[in-house]
Amino acid sequence: EAGVTQSPTHLIKTRGQQATLRCSPISGHTSVYWYQQALGLGLQFLLWYDEGEERNRGNFPPRFSGRQFPNYSSELNVNALELEDSALYLCASSDQGPLSYEQYFGPGTRLTVT
Amino acid sequence: GNSVTQMEGPVTLSEEAFLTINCTYTATGYPSLFWYVQYPGEGLQLLLKATKADDKGSNKGFEATYRKETTSFHLEKGSVQVSDSAVYFCALSRTDKLIFGTGTRLQVFP
Numbered sequence: 343e344a345g346v347t348q349s350p351t352h353l354i355k356t357r358g359q360q361a362t363l364r365c366s367p368i369s370g371h372t373s374v375y376w377y378q379q380a381l382g383l384g385l386q387f388l389l390w391y392d393e394g395e396e397r398n399r400g401n402f403p404p405r406f407s408g409r410q411f412p413n414y415s416s417e418l419n420v421n422a423l424e425l426e427d428s429a430l431y432l433c434a435s436s437d438q439g440p441l442s443y444e445q446y447f448g449p450g451t452r453l454t455v456t
Numbered sequence: 457g458n459s460v461t462q463m464e465g466p467v468t469l470s471e472e473a474f475l476t477i478n479c480t481y482t483a484t485g486y487p488s489l490f491w492y493v494q495y496p497g498e499g500l501q502l503l504l505k506a507t508k509a510d511d512k513g514s515n516k517g518f519e520a521t522y523r524k525e526t527t528s529f530h531l532e533k534g535s536v537q538v539s540d541s542a543v544y545f546c547a548l549s550r551t552d553k554l555i556f557g558t559g560t561r562l563q564v565f566p
Binding site: 346348353372375377384385387390397398400412444445447448449450 | 482488492499500501502505511523545549552553554555557558559
């Protein structure tokens with residue numbers, strides 16, 4: 343069974359640009375979560391999508407947004423990039439079934455803002 | 457609110473030493489508890505979990521027991537290997553997200 347995949351692996355942008363990160367969940371999983379892992383700050387919850395809807399977001403400004411497509415893949419968009427947005431962005435998926443709350447993570451996209 | 461506190465690292469051990477990484481939590485209700493591991497340059501992998509009090513999660517020689525009375529979920533391994541060198545994250549679940557501790561780096565030397 344294929345795991346969670348993310349693209350691109352690395353992304354380099356300049357301040358003020360926009361970044362788009364992509365995630366494909368495990369087949370059969372309907373929920374996608376996004377987390378930011380910034381240096382020294384641990385893992386912070388960004389967004390949760392389920393069945394195409396945004397269900398919850400963490401304490402991040404509105405320039406962090408995303409969507410979930412009918413095939414349950416997801417996109418994270420970061421507008422007006424700032425230097426402190428440099429981080430590893432991790433996507434996770436779950437099936438919200440009887441073993442819900444168990445999330446499976448992708449390898450991440452490392453975003454560097456210069 | 458909900459939070460997870462982990463012991464600070466790095467934890468440095470010799471191969472075959474005993475490992476304990478402490479984790480305590482604050483939560484409303486009865487969350488599920490997890491340990492995730494992150495090897496260098498990789499994403500997170502689920503190491504083990506426990507979904508209710510007194511449950512013991514185990515995998516690859518690692519164990520952790522869900523202790524409601526002490527709100528703890530300490531990670532243990534009887535004999536560590538160099539290949540166990542990684543960052544370990546304790547986490548609790550809410551319906552909409554995982555809440556992570558800050559991570560503990562483990563370094564194992566031959």
